[in-house]
Amino acid sequence: MHQFDLSACMRGERLAQKQFFERFKGKMFALCLRYTHSREDAEDVLQEGFVRAFRDLHQYTGEGPFEGWLRKVFVNTALQHLKKQKRNPLTFELDHYDVADDSPEPFLGNEPPAKNMIRILQQLPAGFRTIFNLHVLEGYSHPEIAEILGISVGTSKSQLLRAKACFRKMLESSLTS
């Protein structure tokens, strides 16, 4: 992404904003799919994330890669979206979650593994999915996750262990079926 494009986006030029959207929509939509329960929710987060990104573009100071800054915007948007959700609330007190009830769809050999993983993640409870994403794919530490989600570090660790266990079990199940 060139600085010129960013400047044009900051000035609100539609053409530049559309080019910006086309450049990042694929990666950001994949991110949204990982955090949300459904494709429709992911599209809502994607829409809101781009609106926020264009609005807050001036806050990018040039420190660090731009894509990293943009991912943070979308992660924050996704988390706020999850907190508003009533159908699949973001809770972290799932001590008795059993993956046996949610048998994943079988993995198709001709599709990328990430697509199968997204399907698995979307079947996980929001709390598991969020902590798994934040720790494994975004690289946040437990104290950082605790601060972001407003939970204790112990809860973050325990939820991550359970999330990984569920994820692994469902992944193996999808691969073997």
Place this chain on the structure above:
Amino acid sequence: MEKNIHDDRLDDYVKKSFEDYEEWPAADMWERVEGGLPLAETPVAAPKFGIRVFWSRMAVAATILLLLSALVCNHLYYENRLLQMAVQQQHKDVDVATPAAPSPAPSAGNKPDRNGSVSQANAQDLLQEANAGISVKKYQPGADKQHDSHPVAPSTTSASPTNVQVATTHQPGNPMAASGLPLLPSYPAIAPLDHAAAPQQALADLPAATPDSASDYPLKINNLLPVDLVNTSPLAYQRSFTTPIIRPLPTPDVHAARWYVGIHSTPVLLVEKTGPERPAGLRPRLVSTQVKTNFSADYWLKFGRKGSGIWGFESGIGYRTVERTTTHTARFRLMNGRLYSGAQGRGYDFDYDLDTYSGSMEVTMRMEQVDPAANLPESEPVRIQVTAREQTSMLRIPLLATATLGKNRLQTVFKAGLLGNVMLDRQVDIVARSSENTLLQPSQGTQAYSLRQVSSGKLFLGYQVSGGLQYRTGKHFSWVLEPSLAGEFPRKNNAGRPLPSITTVGVNAGVNYWF
């Protein structure tokens, strides 16, 4: 440990799987994103246009000032030049006369002073010398023997052929013959004359103090100076040879009571002062604030009178245009809106009052549910950030008391008084709206919002204080440079609500013509 290694391998596998992975959203996603963005920011170019307008006006004002200054300088230059020419010519006239008369050493008193002007006393000296020189016209060869006290010699201050012709007569006893200097050809002999009576005879032969014919004298000022010099030069040179009158250049009488008119321009920085607002509720009362520092300029046609003392007054008429971008944020709950069911879905109209510098307005903003089927709670927050562009133009009528201090050309001027402002035109338009609630977005239709101006007084009072310098370049012109501070007294709209006011800081520059 084994489990950790197993976990790390799972993490790596997941990371690697998602690395550069992309998934494509619905085809209409850009339209959805675009719908949530503020209105297209094409008007953003307008501030640049405004800045261009501002600087172009400044350029026009500067050009006018430069032209005026060029005219003044040109006038002063030729005035001074003509004076110098007249003084030089006066000396030449005297030199023509001096050879036959006693030729004292040039005295400093006969020279023009540093400014090229000649004092009245010097003028008298010159007059006497001129009168004495009249005898040259009737000078006779050999007469020098009888006037040893008035030897004929070339003037030490003149090298003009005319002088030489008159001075160097080739006659025995002429000191020039003994000097070894080359002598000019001799002249025809002139009949002897009663020497004692020569000066009187010469005077009798002179024409009266009326314009002379070109052949009367070897030098004639009218033949050397510009045609209208005698009539136009401030150095009023009476054409009579015997009665030159030299007047010094007029210097501005800075103490005289006089009227003046002037053209002034005042670039100003605008500082806004806003009143209180009621930010939320059923009908919020909001105040727009300018987004960034704004500049403008006042253009004045002024007139005034300075009394014989230090006091005077100044008035005139001015024009100001203010273009600025403002913003305000309206906060509601969904319950504050009026339900609207239109063709585009389910929406709500939110009403509020807006106070701006140009007056008050009643605003209705329409918000639409992104998902018409969704059942939003009554307490759902609605927050709308609105960007507007305002343009106001007004006439300004000052009435200022002035105090002028200083005895020289450079004076200090203080001014203070009232400013009457008449609002000529005001335009407010919304250029961008954005919602922070993704469930409700600003409507994009033709009835997306409405603005209704509430009538408010067009006349409001202000004040102005300034203090600066004035330079009197001559009798008629003066330059003015004054830092100034102007503001407005608190004002209210017809409903009694305080309106924002603007205080300006600027520098007034201009030129005055004194009568």
